[in-house]
Amino acid sequence: MAAHASLTFLGAVDTVTGSKFLLEADGTRVLVDAGLYQGLATHRRRNWEPLPVDPRTIDHVLLTHAHLDHTGYLPRLVRDGFAGRVTCTRTTAELASIVLRDSAHLQQEDARYANTAGFSKHRPALPLYDDHDVERALALIDPVELDTDVALAPGIEVRLACAGHILGSATVDVHLGESRASFSGDLGRPHHPLLRPPEDPRAADTLVVESTYGDRMHPAPDPDELADAICRTVERGGSVLMPAFAVDRTELVLLELRRLVGEGRIPDVPVFVDSPMALAALEVYRRAATRGAPELRPEARALMADLDAGVQGVHDPEASMRLNRPGRSSIVISASGMASGGRVLHHLAHQLPDRRNTVLLTGYQADGTRGRQLAEGAQQVKIHGRYVPVRAEVVALTGFSVHADARETLEWLGRAPRPPRTVYVVHGEPASSAALARKISTELGWTAVVPSYRERVLVG
Structure with a gap:
């Protein structure tokens, strides 16, 4: 199976938002995150474009955490035909129900306001999805426990581990036969006042890591x-x-x-x-x-x-x-x-x-x-x-970030039990992703790549 496993980057490439990574192995399709694009209009327009893969052919969605740029596309995915299983932690499921209902409400309100005020260039302005789509999406969520192997299909298992970013956030490890792919999701910091620090990475052939702060270190908090x-x-x-x-x-x-x-x-x-x-x-x-x-x-x-x-x-x-x-x-x-x-x-x-x-x-x-x-x-x-x-x-303010900075990310990566074959650096603006990839290559001696949008690579 490993020889036939592939990974396609459908989001969070050349930008921080819109996380979507498609794993394919022996006829099974698994989407890691279903995030909404935010920020620049060129990226937001992708929310409205047809997904490069037919949602009806996706078997599973794995959510790293509940933030909108990791979950906010899920109702649209369901509207367009996805009917598979959605796997995440219990608290991610609880928070996602809040986040997605609020997202639909805001989109519907914004569409109504735009139509009333007349400032939208669309006639009429429409929401990306509505309340009904959200409820259908939430009905597909199947929460699992941390640190538990869960079978998705014959030969394909997933395990979620604490990522320390927000409540319920998880790193995702997917076993595809003999190959292993790991996704950091949004990686937390060691000293969150409420959350435990991220668990160390597990052995993987392919590792996908975020780079939101990949080109900088967080400054020391200013107490005043x-x-x-x-x-x-x-x-x-x-x-x-x-x-x-x-x-x-x-x-x-x-x-x-x-x-x-x-x-x-x-x-x-x-x-x-x-x-x-x-x-x-x-x-x-x-x-x-x-x-x-x-x-x-x-x-x-x-x-x-x-x-x-x-x-x-x-x-x-x-x-x-x-x-x-x-x-x-x-x-x-x-x-x-x-x-x-x-x-x-x-x-x-x-x-x-x-x-x-x-x-x-x-x-x-x-x-x-x-x-x-x-x-x-x-x-x-x-x-x-x-x-x-x-x-x-x-x-x-500089003291509230719950994203690992470049040094904290490198230290987390360095605790992996063995070097991966390839590290793919995503979820960052271009300069941040490129900087982290260079640091991984020079300091850890690993192969680190900034993928392009819709690029497909082999896993293992």
């Missing part, structure tokens, strides 16, 4: 960066807006805010979580901590129990709109983390023109997103068909 930004905003009578990924990033931001208030480092102003998806994800984290999920650190239960103090959840749109004129300084945490959609866009439209306010960017900002534009000093950004002036202070 967040506190100083909040304090000076409150002093000038403004409010703080924190675009944050609803899954995991919101939890980390709340933990840090709670610590700073407890130490008297920042004023105890109201903190609002304005994201139904983030509030639902918080509940998943709480349940996982209560039951002692294996990927969580022992101290996670106590940390999560203390998280709610001073935090107000915002559920309905009317309460969300009131936050645009709060009457006093406050902190609003809202999705999406790269300002590519969701309620945060309405907050940005109202708060960016006011010099008293501050926008704190809490994570990676992909090329082509509003978050990247703000991080790079844009004087105006386009929101819902109108340009909004950027007068508020913008601060890109």
Whole structure:
């Protein structure tokens, strides 16, 4: 079987998003991740193009974790005919149900708004998928335990291991007869406050590794960066807006805010979580901590129990709109983390023109997103068909990343029990992927390649 196994790169090549990797062996097709493209329009258009392989011929989908750029294409895959089995961890299944339902809701709302306001070039504007497609996709999910061999077809087995990126995230090892292919998914860092560090890689012939931060090391956290930004905003009578990924990033931001208030480092102003998806994800984290999920650190239960103090959840749109004129300084945490959609866009439209306010960017900002534009000093950004002036202070925080940097990735790779035949470097912007491939080649002495979109290679 190994001689006939192949791997085709259908996403997360020359960009960070859109993860899709197709394994084929003896008539069985397995898609590792079914992610949505985000960022540049040239990449987003691929969401609408027919998949290069007929979805009806795919037998299995394996999900590394619940973020949209790894799961968000699944409902479209189902709409176009996929009816196979979807394998992931239990907590990925829980979080994916939240993420995908929210994605369909936002797409349907955006389509309605675009048709009403008339700013879309499509007549009519349509969502990529709808609620019905999501429910059909969720019905196909079959959760499995970490570190357990699961048979997909005769001679094909998969094992998921802790990746330490977000709750439920996993590396994926696929045995194809005598050949083995491993996928890092999004690789976490050794010191996540809630999650255990990534498990060491297993022996593999082909290893596919992410490179989001492949050309850099995370700077040492500035202990004053967040506190100083909040304090000076409150002093000038403004409010703080924190675009944050609803899954995991919101939890980390709340933990840090709670610590700073407890130490008297920042004023105890109201903190609002304005994201139904983030509030639902918080509940998943709480349940996982209560039951002692294996990927969580022992101290996670106590940390999560203390998280709610001073935090107000915002559920309905009317309460969300009131936050645009709060009457006093406050902190609003809202999705999406790269300002590519969701309620945060309405907050940005109202708060960016006011010099008293501050926008704190809490994570990676992909090329082509509003978050990247703000991080790079844009004087105006386009929101819902109108340009909004950027007068508020913008601060890109450096301490919240849960992606391994170049050094951490190399150290993880170096713990493999034996060198793979080939390492394929994906899930990064071109410069990041090329830099990590060079480091793997020079420092580890392995063959490392940055694949091209739709390239097909042999496994083993």
